[in-house]
Amino acid sequence: MLGFRDPVADAIGLLRPRTVIGPSLRAAGQWALRFDTFLHVRIGGLVRGACWLILEGHEPVFLREGDTFMLGNPPPYVLAGTLDARPRPAEAVWSGAEDGFVRIGPESEEDLYLCVGHIAFDEENAALLTDLLPPLVIVRVDDPHGGRLAQLIDLLAIEVGVAAAGGPLVQNHLAQILLVHMLRAHAGQTDRPTGWLGALNEDGIGAALRAVHADVAHSWSLKELAEISHMSRSAFAQAFKRHVGVPPLEYLIQWRMSLARDALARDTLPISELARATGYLSESAFSTAFRRVVGSSPTQFRNQARQPARSAANGS
Incomplete structure (x- = not known):
């Protein structure tokens, strides 16, 4: 017999999520990174500091410490310390990561700590979820779900920063838990969710x-x-x-x-x-x-x- 539980658990099970966590970003001064479009879902949150998220075709969003975000099949976007910073391609910067971190600016002056992860799905069934998600979901730290999400981001950041046994397994599970809580938060945002995700409420x-x-x-x-x-x-x-x-x-x-x-x-x-x-x-x-x-x-x-x-x- 095929195994079934509830719509969220079933859909995520069919999606066969594959998680890549990090590298995390620590930055200081004037900086901006441009990320190309990608498939499926990226989740991130601010462990410390604040920055701008500028999604192509959308108004810039200011993120503060404890805020989390989810990008669903998004167009290109920029993360920036200030709106007037000139973006540079993120891929080249990301390729220089060391020990799970990308650093911009003097380490002694770092005022931003951003933890991010990319979740890819089995292409055959990816539309079960990605068709329901907007390009950008923001959950503020003072949202009913925000505090719990901030705690999960903190835990994820700790796992990225230490080379402990079983680290990738813990990171993978934390990212999937984070995804479920982000979906719950999105489903609770009035008039925003569509499809079975919104109908669950x-x-x-x-x-x-x-x-x-x-x-x-x-x-x-x-x-x-x-x-x-x-x-x-x-x-x-x-x-x-x-x-x-x-x-x-x-x-x-x-x-x-x-x-x-x-x-x-x-x-x-x-x-x-x-x-x-x-x-x-x-x-x-x-x-x-x-x-x-x-x-x-x-x-x-x-x-x-x-x-x-x-x-x-x-x-x-």
Whole structure:
């Protein structure tokens, strides 16, 4: 049986996050770094000091000690000590990191300590999350979630700064915990989250989403999901589409197919068993739904997904 818990845990599990922490930035004086566009998510926070975050197409944002930020598939951006500093490419500066730190200016005058991490996802399912995120999420230290996030950034900074046994493992887990707390904070920001991320804060719709994720093999009907939400079928269908962006049963199909793609690429579960695990009474019904959503048969998808692995194993 496929494992399911709640929408956030399930989505992050399917995303197979790969975390790269640091290097951290310590700076003094006049400085500005320009970062190129990148895929997926970058998370950072100010351990000490303040700086500007200038995202292309957005107004500059002033970050203070304890503030955290999350960038989702962002355009190029600049981090700067002052708005009038001339940016230089970050890549060249980052390549000179030593012992997990990049330093700008005299070490004795450093007044900024920024900890950052990059989280990349399995490309096949990355859109489950990245399509829901704006380019920039800011959580201030005085936000209801801000203090907890600041503590996590501090812990992450400590791990980056020491060469202790198991450091990369701790950093990876802290970054994923930080991601979950950032998503919670974003979901709590009025009128900002979209899709299932925002719907989790709606009692009725959230209850239906959690029920679907708890038992994806169940043959869910609109009537059952509406009853869980304590709403009429028409009111539930309208509210679900308004918050999530698609009708409830279409969401169910999309989630089942996301699970199916992951399973086909990673294990040898027979397609007939995978069909039952994702709520289909027959392999043919599952295959029809899979082809409609994914564009190929389950067998074709499995063979294509495993081709790179076979090529790597053969050294080609």
